[in-house]
Amino acid sequence: MAEIRVENLRKEFGSFVAVQNSTFTVEDGEFFVMLGPSGCGKTTTLRMIAGLELPTSGQILLDGEDVSMRRARERDIAFVFQLFALYPHMNVRKNIGFPLLAQGMPRAEIKERVEETAKLLRIDHLLDKPVSGLAGGDRQRVALGRAIVRRPKCFLMDEPLGTLDTEFRDLMVHELRELHNRIHATTVYVTHDQMEAMSMADKIAVMSNGLIEQFGTPQEIYDRPASMFVADFIGSPPMNFLSFKSGLARGAREVTVQGAGVEVPEIREDMAPAEMALGIRPEHIRFDENSKLRGSVYGTEYLGTTQIVAVETADGMIKARVPADMRLAMGEPVGLALNGARLSIFDKASGRVVRSSIHDGGQQHG
């Protein structure tokens, strides 16, 4: 198993910059997820780690060893493709054993290893079936089997659950995480699905336009987004933004939004007057008749235990997550109370978060 360090990695395709100077470290045994919308450079980064693309500049270190320009087969990594890439002319057993054959392993040992791997993935009954007739989940397991049979330094997975239907996906998310807990292999997993990322990852890197917007644990990314992009991309529904224009002083504990004073975590930096945004998760909004922040109910979305209420305010739509049993009529005027301890403040021009007491003790993000 291995630690993967990526330093100032950059990839250009002609004039298009796919990945801009990424730097991050995946620690030994960690389940690392690269999350972002399509075209953000996450797959390109993964392919560079695999050796399927060569970086324009920067370095990739596997266990401290520079492998940036090495061929894929010399890196001792395994890759699970989105479409699995199971060889159609081979049966399950041959597919799983194929990487071992390349190493010139004796047949008896290959057979043993393949069967051991198949048992681990509960596909031992399928070993002699052709891959073409397999169901999506089983194909996925065979692809995983082909990856783990070699016991490589690390696993790279490119949206491996993207083609499965929702029901199966949840099951595979579980299985993947369980498998990781058992074999503790360093894993880099690429997805655009935040639910997959949140439920599996030890660490997440959120990418956009070739840049890593934030690197951290799922909790850090959800609770303390480093930028408006992350705040908007993560969470369903995403974080609400309330615009205001003001300067900020170190130590301030209140800002004025739409004429209402809102308590905020203690500000840790000085900001010149500018367009700002107050970010708050739907679950940190309460209805309070005494609040000066007012709006009217626009619609509700029933989710069983909770409901999402869309409230039309002077600054656009705000979504609040409230208990499902609360009765609300359309157009009903409501006051909104924000949980001051859980707010984030963003500089609208750069999208960057303003440092405040919620960042105390946490990791520094940029």
Next chain:
Amino acid sequence: MSATAHSVVEPSKVSRRIAGSVVVVYALVSMIPLFWILATSFKTPPDSISYPPKVIFTPSIEGYCNLFTTRTRQTAEYIASLPPAETFCDETTRKRNMVIAGQSNFLPRFVNSLIIAFGSTFCAVFLGTLAAYGFSRFKVPLADDLLFFILSTRMMPPIAVAIPIYLMYRELGLSDTALGMILLYTAVNVSLAVWLLKGFIDEIPREYEEAAMIDGYTRMQSFFKVVLPQATTGIAATAIFCLIFAWNEYAFASLLTSGTAQTAPPFIPTIIGEGGQDWPAVAAGTTVFLVPILVFTILLRKQLLRGITFGAVRK
């Protein structure tokens, strides 16, 4: 059927029957020459030139005897003095006051055809597969121009370059050699092979090779172990197109081969001149000549069909 997004109008029974009978009639009309060749090959020479033509006749293999042998005319006394005939061919030949003098050139010419057609097909498909893989997977500078250039070699009738090639071959000592013919047919076929195979290889996802390369194989190994097995349909279709061309080619063969490397197509018409108009022997030669291509086509008919409809039907 009715549930598909774009509904397809089901053809009615009547229109189906009409279409079916048109196909049957067309097939019969195109089969008549083939049938006539086959029938003629089993006629005796007098039957073959009788007027009105005989449709019902007593079959004879005299045509095949004459195809594979050379014969000399002898006096009746000499023939009577010979020991009894051993084979059917001996017997029929003697009835026409002739004896078998030896083997004809048909068999060596036929073998030439086999060597040249299969040799050039192998070369064209081998080169074509590698070139198509290269064009499909790598950034080749000026790839589009190169591909067009390759295609453009097929835009003129090959016979337009017959004279330069004739002179060139004479200088290089390639005239009337199997190697020369293999090179020539390979050159003509390789453009078709590149284009056909590029289409097939484009359809094979890159991930297969990438997976193999990550799993410890070199690009060459992944090509042979993963790409080639996926491309067999395309390779078979391409091979049969190349083979049909090389097997049937007449113009260059009659221009560039005359002796040792002569192929069957220019040889068969020469049978006619030996001892009167021996139509059954010509027909027998044609029939034997048809067999390999027929067998090959029947064996690979599925791939051939896929090759013809390629591009029209997407998976």
